[in-house]
Amino acid sequence: MYERAFDLVLFDLDGTLVETAPEIMDAVNDTLSRFDLPWVTQTQVNDWIGHGTRELMVQALAKVTASTAEAVRGSELLARIMLVYDGFYERRCGTRSQLYPQVRETLQALRAQGVKLAVVTNKEGRYTQVVLDVHQLKPLFDAVVSGDSLPTKKPNPAGVVQCLAQFGVSPHRVLFVGDSSIDAATARNAGVSVWLLPYGYNMGQPIEACAPDRVIKDFSELLNG
Ligand SMILES: O=C(O)COP(=O)(O)O
Numbered sequence: 001m002y003e004r005a006f007d008l009v010l011f012d013l014d015g016t017l018v019e020t021a022p023e024i025m026d027a028v029n030d031t032l033s034r035f036d037l038p039w040v041t042q043t044q045v046n047d048w049i050g051h052g053t054r055e056l057m058v059q060a061l062a063k064v065t066a067s068t069a070e071a072v073r074g075s076e077l078l079a080r081i082m083l084v085y086d087g088f089y090e091r092r093c094g095t096r097s098q099l100y101p102q103v104r105e106t107l108q109a110l111r112a113q114g115v116k117l118a119v120v121t122n123k124e125g126r127y128t129q130v131v132l133d134v135h136q137l138k139p140l141f142d143a144v145v146s147g148d149s150l151p152t153k154k155p156n157p158a159g160v161v162q163c164l165a166q167f168g169v170s171p172h173r174v175l176f177v178g179d180s181s182i183d184a185a186t187a188r189n190a191g192v193s194v195w196l197l198p199y200g201y202n203m204g205q206p207i208e209a210c211a212p213d214r215v216i217k218d219f220s221e222l223l224n225g
Pocket residue numbers: 012013014015048049050051052053056120121122123124
């Protein structure tokens with residue numbers, strides 16, 4: 001039984017709470033089509049998720065224009081692409097994403113135990129809100145920190161530190177639940193425990209390589225631990 005081992009549990013979003021990659025790929029390819037550029041594959045998109053949507057598009061553009069990420073980052077094309085992506089992502093969001101098994105039930109059970117819950121994602125705020133709204137997740141969280149909420153993103157621990165301060169919780173009472181080496185590094189940088197799920201987006205690497213405190217097979221282990 002969980003028995004309040006943690007007073008605050010922080011969750012990554014993409015690949016942890018929600019399987020988002022299929023519709024992200026759709027929106028990326030909608031956008032690339034609009035600019036007469038070739039499509040990218042699902043595997044490529046999965047491996048680019050983790051550093052925020054803008055960075056994902058940097059990688060996609062570098063790939064399809066045979067350019068470098070550095071050249072794309074400063075380009076005027078990227079700015080125009082992101083504006084177009086916004087519209088396509090709005091339309092695609094909720095069409096092919098889904099909560100992973102037992103996510104809603106587990107979040108509700110943790111709340112019933114008095115555990116504070118927060119999302120700490122590198123996804124930009126405008127996209128985070130769309131995903132949380134579409135899946136009716138907002139009421140389940142006490143705080144949401146997105147990739148552009150603060151001057152830094154994960155693996156910088158600032159988002160975690162902000163949540164600790166907001167809820168007055170010390171690091172040894174905090175758990176980070178994620179799906180990637182970015183989440184593992186974030187938790188370590190903040191001095192909190194980290195449990196990782198193997199089914200998300202970890203840039204093609206096995207989750208064990210991140211050396212989390214635990215690898216859990218699904219959300220039920222957050223309650224039955
Ligand atoms: O949008 C991204 O690339 C990453 O989002 P995540 O931090 O929720 O995995």
